[in-house]
Amino acid sequence: xxxxxxxxxxxxxxxxxxxxxxxxxxxxxxxxxxxxxxxxxxxxxxxxxxxxxxxxxxxxxxxxxxxxxxxxxxxxxxxxxxxxxxxxxxxxxxxxxxxxxxxxxxxxxxxxxxxxxxxxxxxxxxxxxxxxxxxxxxxxxxxxxxxxxxxxxxxxxxxxxxxxxxxxxxxxxxxxxxxxxxxxxxxxxxxxxxxxxxxxxxxxxxxxxxxxxxxxxxxxxxxxxxxxxxxxxxxxxxxxxxxxxxxxxxxxxxxxxxx
Numbered sequence: 001x002x003x004x005x006x007x008x009x010x011x012x013x014x015x016x017x018x019x020x021x022x023x024x025x026x027x028x029x030x031x032x033x034x035x036x037x038x039x040x041x042x043x044x045x046x047x048x049x050x051x052x053x054x055x056x057x058x059x060x061x062x063x064x065x066x067x068x069x070x071x072x073x074x075x076x077x078x079x080x081x082x083x084x085x086x087x088x089x090x091x092x093x094x095x096x097x098x099x100x101x102x103x104x105x106x107x108x109x110x111x112x113x114x115x116x117x118x119x120x121x122x123x124x125x126x127x128x129x130x131x132x133x134x135x136x137x138x139x140x141x142x143x144x145x146x147x148x149x150x151x152x153x154x155x156x157x158x159x160x161x162x163x164x165x166x167x168x169x170x171x172x173x174x175x176x177x178x179x180x181x182x183x184x185x186x187x188x189x190x191x192x193x194x195x196x197x198x199x200x201x202x203x204x205x206x207x208x209x210x211x212x213x214x215x216x217x218x219x220x221x222x223x224x225x226x227x228x229x230x231x232x233x234x235x236x237x238x239x240x241x242x243x244x245x246x247x248x249x250x251x252x253x254x255x256x257x258x259x
Contacts, residue, residue, distance in 0.1 A: 055115045059108070062236070066107045066243065070100030073247040080251055092254045099250055103243045110235050117231040123182045124223060130183060134166065135216040139208055142196060189227050190219060 077096045081089050196203070199214040 058111055058115060062107050062111045066104050069243055070103065077251060080255060095254065096250065099247060107239055114231055114233055117228060120182045120186060121228045123179055124186065127183055131219055132216050135219060136212040139211045139215055142203060186223060186227065190222060195219060195222060
């Protein structure tokens, strides 16, 4: 009888532990105990701070480089147009300034896009649990959408799940709004139909676990290569000479055709 009671207590403890583990998994708060959050990876908050410093550095660098170039051309324009009467002189100077402002604005836009994608990349490193669950969820839903003929459209998939609800289910209510927008942006860029067709053989085998892993791998590869992999600041290498050439052409045209 005593052994029987101990057995019942042990079973209750096991059930309780399983319940706690399921609850912890459903919340999926970032923890260094999971495979996706090893001790060597920084926390999302720490990454956010480093990303902020990186953003300030890149914006500052671009402003300095493009600013110096256009400031030099502004100084040159003072001497180039010095013999022109005042109304035209002021107008020519303003045109040179306007072109400099235009190139600065375009450079800021490209820098913003780079930093936005880079920030999403940092976020994606912490979002593996979401995309794994998303893959499992889609495979589960796809089994009821003409799997044999594979007549699947992105609209079928988009209607099948809600990104916000799924994030809340996985991470709880603690995920910041900006992080939710970043993940939503990634989801909206994924061509689910094409990726699902790539693994149609796995789906037809009715092995949900295998199909989910295959879909997750497809999604992961697509995000890293097609969305995040092309992100760089190499555009600055052609923006600088382009800025210089346009300023030279502008000043030449102003002095040659409008004086």
